[in-house]
Amino acid sequence: MPSKRQKKKLGTEHLQRVIDLCKSVEDKGLDPFVVDVNDIIRIVREYFPEWESPEELCLDAEAVHELASLIKLQSDWVKHRSTSLYTDPFLLEEKIRKMSKVELATLFLKVWHPIIELEQISPNSLIEAIKYWQNLIPLNERWLKTAPSEIETGTATREELLKQRILAEKSFSIELEAFWEELKQKTGNKGKIRYWDFVGADTYEETINRAYMTSFLITYGYATLEVHRLEEEMFIKPYQKPVSFLGKKQLISVPVSVSVDEWTKWKRGEKN
Amino acid sequence: MDQVEKRRKKLKKKAIYARKIKRATHLLFYRRHKKPGVKGWELKKRLGSDYPKVLGILNSYLENLDLQVKTVFEEEPTVEKPTLEQLDRARFYIVLRGGITPKESKMMGWRIDDIAGLVTAISYIISKKGRAPREEIEKLLIVKLPGWRVDINMNRYIKSGYLAEDENKQLYLDWRTRAEIDQKLLVDLLLGIESSKTTS
Numbered sequence: 001m002p003s004k005r006q007k008k009k010l011g012t013e014h015l016q017r018v019i020d021l022c023k024s025v026e027d028k029g030l031d032p033f034v035v036d037v038n039d040i041i042r043i044v045r046e047y048f049p050e051w052e053s054p055e056e057l058c059l060d061a062e063a064v065h066e067l068a069s070l071i072k073l074q075s076d077w078v079k080h081r082s083t084s085l086y087t088d089p090f091l092l093e094e095k096i097r098k099m100s101k102v103e104l105a106t107l108f109l110k111v112w113h114p115i116i117e118l119e120q121i122s123p124n125s126l127i128e129a130i131k132y133w134q135n136l137i138p139l140n141e142r143w144l145k146t147a148p149s150e151i152e153t154g155t156a157t158r159e160e161l162l163k164q165r166i167l168a169e170k171s172f173s174i175e176l177e178a179f180w181e182e183l184k185q186k187t188g189n190k191g192k193i194r195y196w197d198f199v200g201a202d203t204y205e206e207t208i209n210r211a212y213m214t215s216f217l218i219t220y221g222y223a224t225l226e227v228h229r230l231e232e233e234m235f236i237k238p239y240q241k242p243v244s245f246l247g248k249k250q251l252i253s254v255p256v257s258v259s260v261d262e263w264t265k266w267k268r269g270e271k272n
Numbered sequence: 273m274d275q276v277e278k279r280r281k282k283l284k285k286k287a288i289y290a291r292k293i294k295r296a297t298h299l300l301f302y303r304r305h306k307k308p309g310v311k312g313w314e315l316k317k318r319l320g321s322d323y324p325k326v327l328g329i330l331n332s333y334l335e336n337l338d339l340q341v342k343t344v345f346e347e348e349p350t351v352e353k354p355t356l357e358q359l360d361r362a363r364f365y366i367v368l369r370g371g372i373t374p375k376e377s378k379m380m381g382w383r384i385d386d387i388a389g390l391v392t393a394i395s396y397i398i399s400k401k402g403r404a405p406r407e408e409i410e411k412l413l414i415v416k417l418p419g420w421r422v423d424i425n426m427n428r429y430i431k432s433g434y435l436a437e438d439e440n441k442q443l444y445l446d447w448r449t450r451a452e453i454d455q456k457l458l459v460d461l462l463l464g465i466e467s468s469k470t471t472s
Binding site: 088106111112114115 | 455
């Protein structure tokens, strides 16, 4: 008569073997009917009263789970066998080996209904193609046109570069800091200002420029947006010190339309 | 007066359907995408919601030419009475109604070796519940085909859309097999040959 400890050890080994067997059938795609389900149930039932610790009960649960998966495999197997498409792979392999190439091909031709498809140029597409060809400039002419024209070198003054916006008057960071100061000044004690009251300017171009700078103020953590969706109002709140939210918080984008219509409405005072 | 009006209406309806059938023929015969065939929703867009009726009329016209409109349900098993939603998701092809002779198959650019290899691969995959390792199929083909041809042929079957291969080198039946091959008949014929051989 084995002791309780010995019986537990034996039971653990048995359950582990059951789990491995069920897993190998599933992984290797073996016939699930090679496993005797009743025998496994008997083993699980026999050792179940011995289990006390959570580890032992978990092992028991895992064995039951694997057994359930195996029964599902058996069910799928039966379903497939009951369909008209089922053929025994071994039988089929043997039959294919026995059949000649001609026999196989003749059989296939009986069940093959190839797709009918045409890839043909229509008269219309031919006409289109001729038109295109007639309008197409010869390569040597096209290359001539795309060749860069020679320009005499000269000098440009700083003012000219500023005018063409190649150079900025101030560096971007200095400009942004100045803009931030302006925002803090305009908000004063209230701590916030309506978006359009801050962004809006006398000209539309300037308004766009201010909206562009404001977007950087918010992105770089110099200020934040307060959106009141129901009232359809939006405020800008400056921070006293730049705050970085990168990696700390989920950042969101707020699309703001700064169209001519919106700007005109603001100018007329309709936005207040 | 009523008779004349009725006749006029009938003629008008007939003309509408004649136009729709022509449009359906153009859509189905000429390849417009990478894969041949037209999706149900595309037909609905071009022909109107009564496109199943148009296809039905076209199908009866094609019967005389030994052609037919084939419906392939890509994401679901073949259904007897499909709903409009199922038809919208299905793909429609024009296929040969009857079988073809070995002489005709030569004209289509398929050698007898290629066809025999293809039927072997397809029937083996069917017997393996729709999935089989490429290695196993190659072993089966190498018995009757020269080794250097096996790889070329397998790649050709995959490229033509008869078979598909995944990253684990497992082969499946692909869209062209579903569209062109009567799998049930193939299994029946294979089993029939088996039984006739064993009985004789």
